[in-house]
Amino acid sequence: MAVEIERKFLVVSDEWRAMADAGRDLRQGYVAHGGHASVRVRLSADGAWLTVKSARAGLVRDEFEYAIPAADAEDMLDRLCVDTLIRKTRYRVPHDGKVWEVDVFAGAAEGLVLAEVEMRSIDERFDLPDWVGDEVTSDPRFRNSAIALMRGFEAAV
């Protein structure tokens, strides 16, 4: 088990692109959510993963992640995740000693760009890049399950 401490921000400019890697396309969805955890399936060119995440307790959540066959992930996305599909391109962007992940959403949530940074502890201090705006870590509109239901980003904000 890993513990995930993550903070999430809106992205307000394209300045991050100059520092970003080539990005990788992700498809993901939730096979189940409810009770004390959610279970995500994620598929990319690099592989596929099934991830159990506990409900968030403040900034912290437990995470259990397992590599699975890509064919299983395809099946689950097609059959079990119809309501919760997300497509996005994820870029890695170094800034001030940390690597941020910038997600550019496609499909229903096209237009939405979010940046996430993982912390080693809940009180870790870090520098905010100029290209991020409001923090949305605790904003229910920007949970992945909510993003999956977006019909265009403009409608959500």
Add this chain to the structure above:
Amino acid sequence: MAVEIERKFLVVSDEWRAMADAGRDLRQGYVAHGGHASVRVRLSADGAWLTVKSARAGLVRDEFEYAIPAADAEDMLDRLCVDTLIRKTRYRVPHDGKVWEVDVFAGAAEGLVLAEVEMRSIDERFDLPDWVGDEVTSDPRFRNSAIALMRGFEAAV
């Protein structure tokens, strides 16, 4: 992905015990259920598994099963499955060319004994042993999620 076709019956006598193996103790629970699937974690002396099962379409459901570290299963059972824990001993009982699984529940559902048999196709014919009674395949009271909520078997029937 496997396809699971299973039928479930109440057990009405102890005659199966003469044919049964030594049994193995299982602890299981649901980390999430809802939407189009449920996700079960199961721990026994033989190992631990995370299993994604689609909602049942008639007798048939899709099943994706992955071996996971026992320590992860322990963590998930303790932290994420508090409402859905089941303890049971599972016996394998050969009968007329098929192997039945007889589950003797412990804990909250103590007193409940169920038999399951897996079929190769939905129209497969098989012999019913004398020690099974009513079929409960489609009875919501005998779903594992419902069994987890039982407070004594007598209260449920």
